[in-house]
Amino acid sequence: MSGKIVCPLCKSRFEKHDPKVWKCNQCGFSVSLLNGKPVFTDAPLELIPSGKIERSADQGSVWRQFNWKFIVDAANNLRDNADVLDVGAGRGDFKSIFSKHAYLGLDVYPYPEIDLAVDLIKTCPFENGSFDLVVLANVIEHVYEYKALVKQCAFLLKPGGRLLITVPFLLKLHQEPVDFYRYTRYALINLAEEAGLEVEQLDGYYNPLALMDEGIGNAWQYSLPKTRGMQKAVAKAGIFVSQRISDLLKRSLGNGYIAPAGHDPNPNVLGYQCLLRKPAGTNQQN
Ligand SMILES: [Zn+2]
Incomplete structure (x- = not known):
């Protein structure tokens, strides 16, 4: 689980594992552990919703069910043990989809279900080119510095790897006050281009x-x-x-139905699901 996590300062492996702290042998950077998981943030604990909400494929909104299917399809296209990073994993809603893969779930808040708490915009405890799939499922509307986050996720992809984004468009304010944006498909296309990613699939959800x-x-x-x-x-x-x-x-x-965005003339889009690909042979530096 922790093999992918490196010192955010010098990218060395954390070698001293003690029950409460990991320390970098190279530069001395240390990170505290909460229930055995590294917490790189000082996010306020009171923002964590108290109870775990049990959700699966056949539960929740129609949008969620479409998200589930979209993520399952992406998982099915990965080889076994492929490296997957779920950014903004929250309560681990999609974790069970990746049982055959090397899955890491992170969030800025130290939810019990995640593997590490980190704000990737400020701190990056991974090496570039580490993951085959990075998932941002209904996350970027909650991230004020969303461009920086998407670029960081692109750096973390292996060449040929994919960034999966689902994001609502016509949706009420939620998880206030941490709800900042709604994106049109034009914004998503620009976002992909700016991060050096190719738009492989961009679907709208209509209902x-x-x-x-x-x-x-x-x-x-x-x-x-x-x-x-x-x-x-x-x-x-x-x-x-x-x-x-x-x-x-x-x-x-x-x-409700899913259709390639731009092909359906219906302007009332409730959300977008997209798969962005890092071109093979790209070797971006952070
Ligand atoms: Zn270090």
């Missing part, structure tokens, strides 16, 4: 009825309380009927 459900739920929660008397009764009935209609429409129209 008109999820937008309808979002509107209905939003009206129930935020508009309805502002009404009174008859107006409220009529609104409640209307919302109830709308929910039934939405369920009916899902049965005939389906509940």
Whole structure:
């Protein structure tokens, strides 16, 4: 597990393993361990959500289910024991997908499920060209310095390796106050180019009825309380009927689909999934 982790200052191996601290024999840099895992950040512990949310392929939103399939497909294209880095791994939602691979999960917060806590923009305890796949699953909207993070991830890829990004577009504010951006596909293409990566796949997620459900739920929660008397009764009935209609429409129209971004004329994109490839023969320096 720890074999890939090196001193962020001089890139030497950490050799002195003691129960609480790793120390670099070359330059003396030391990192504290929390439950046996190196913590390179001083992220405030109180930002960690308390309970583990159990989620898997068939649970969660439609977007999450599409994400799951996209990541499974990427994993299936890797050789056994390929080196995978899950950046912003959080509660380890996707860890089980990589059971046949050399998987490392990191986050800026020391969640119990991760292998190390580090902010890659400030500290990089890996050598360049270390990973076959780097995953940024619904992460970059939460990273203020997202360009620096994507560039760092590109450095960490082996030539021919891939950076997998999933990112919401039409999605409400979430995980506040750490929610900074929504990206169009044009921004994602520029982001890839600036990091020296080729866009291999860029898909949009479309779901008109999820937008309808979002509107209905939003009206129930935020508009309805502002009404009174008859107006409220009529609104409640209307919302109830709308929910039934939405369920009916899902049965005939389906509940969302994925299509190559740019091929589908629908401008209401709920999210993007992309696979970016580091050209073989690139030998970038940090
Ligand atoms: Zn060192």
